[in-house]
Amino acid sequence: MTFKAQGFNATYGNNISVDAINNAGDYILITQPEPWALLDHKIDNRPLQIIQSGDLSPQHLDTLAKESPAVTVIGLGGGGAMDTAKWIHWRRQLPLLQFPSLPSVDACFTRMSALRDRGGVRYEGDAVPEMVYVDFELFRAAPKSMVTSGIGDVLSCQTAWFDWKLAHEAGKDEFGWTAEMPKISQTYLDELYLCAPGIAELTDDGLRRLMELHRDIGWRCHDMGHARFEEGSEHFFAYTFEEVTGRTILHGELVSMGVLIMSYLQGNNFQRAKETITLAKTRHRLEELGVKREEVIESLRRLQTYTVEQNHWYSQARLVDPNRINDDEIISLLDW
Ligand SMILES: [Zn+2]
Numbered sequence: 052m053t054f055k056a057q058g059f060n061a062t063y064g065n066n067i068s069v070d071a072i073n074n075a076g077d078y079i080l081i082t083q084p085e086p087w088a089l090l091d092h093k094i095d096n097r098p099l100q101i102i103q104s105g106d107l108s109p110q111h112l113d114t115l116a117k118e119s120p121a122v123t124v125i126g127l128g129g130g131g132a133m134d135t136a137k138w139i140h141w142r143r144q145l146p147l148l149q150f151p152s153l154p155s156v157d158a159c160f161t162r163m164s165a166l167r168d169r170g171g172v173r174y175e176g177d178a179v180p181e182m183v184y185v186d187f188e189l190f191r192a193a194p195k196s197m198v199t200s201g202i203g204d205v206l207s208c209q210t211a212w213f214d215w216k217l218a219h220e221a222g223k224d225e226f227g228w229t230a231e232m233p234k235i236s237q238t239y240l241d242e243l244y245l246c247a248p249g250i251a252e253l254t255d256d257g258l259r260r261l262m263e264l265h266r267d268i269g270w271r272c273h274d275m276g277h278a279r280f281e282e283g284s285e286h287f288f289a290y291t292f293e294e295v296t297g298r299t300i301l302h303g304e305l306v307s308m309g310v311l312i313m314s315y316l317q318g319n320n321f322q323r324a325k326e327t328i329t330l331a332k333t334r335h336r337l338e339e340l341g342v343k344r345e346e347v348i349e350s351l352r353r354l355q356t357y358t359v360e361q362n363h364w365y366s367q368a369r370l371v372d373p374n375r376i377n378d379d380e381i382i383s384l385l386d387w
């Protein structure tokens with residue numbers, strides 16, 4: 052069965068951004084230096100304002116929204132640019148066009164913006180773009196690891212559904228588990244497996260299919276009213292890593308690391324996760340990621356207490372006994 056996505060309007064193609072922006076009428080542009088540098092000299096229809104994304108505090112975003120002229124909002128860039136554009140569009144009810152420059156996260160296909168508020172991340176808003184333009188040439192101009200890391204938030208479905216089942220079995224499920232859930236996740240994971248070689252080679256087909264997965268997952272988050280099927284112990288591991296190390300790495304690579312470790316601990320088809328990562332050529336070796344062995348082990352030791360403190364959903368993370376971690380075994384899951 053071929054995978055068929057639901058979700059926001061999307062247009063796919065090569066070099067489609069320039070025409071779309073030139074025909075957008077009056078607009079403000081929310082962007083970052085790299086993607087804008089690729090298009091700047093080809094855009095005759097100049098933006099009324101250029102806003103660099105970066106600060107995602109609600110205060111800053113509200114100021115931007117208040118001061119924006121009443122014209123179309125265009126987001127061009129990664130997750131931060133998408134989320135900023137979404138906020139201004141939603142607060143002011145202005146038309147929104149999105150041009151993701153990376154397939155790393157699904158921010159262009161989700162309704163809420165990820166705000167950085169009081170040291171944490173909070174999701175708010177309800178954005179619906181008129182169109183998401185997926186221009187493969189923008190993806191191909193980015194560092195390759197930023198593209199191949201894009202599998203992380205799809206691969207997370209493998210560990211997340213299992214966590215949800217664990218919660219259900221432990222009587223700690225807030226969301227109404229059904230036996231349909233593993234089937235839906237499996238559809239995503241099978242499609243990801245099939246398109247992974249195309250992602251590695253940056254083909255039109257591979258990139259389109261990866262974005263179609265993000266589009267459908269974004270739609271499902273809204274339809275279900277939560278992201279339980281997509282976010283579980285692999286993300287909680289990622290958040291713990293950020294707390295323990297005080298830094299982060301590419302989100303999709305960190306989440307993929309979480310999937311490798313947590314799927315193994317769950318006894319949940321670690322091999323398949325490993326194969327998908329191999330096919331997509333997503334970086335996973337600690338050396339390539341610039342991560343130290345101790346950082347992984349320390350994060351895993353901290354996982355159980357952090358996930359309780361943060362009130363994360365019940366998951367495999369609760370079951371990791373910090374005193375019973377086999378360091379070599381865990382590191383061997385990543386260094387192949
Ligand atoms: Zn994520």
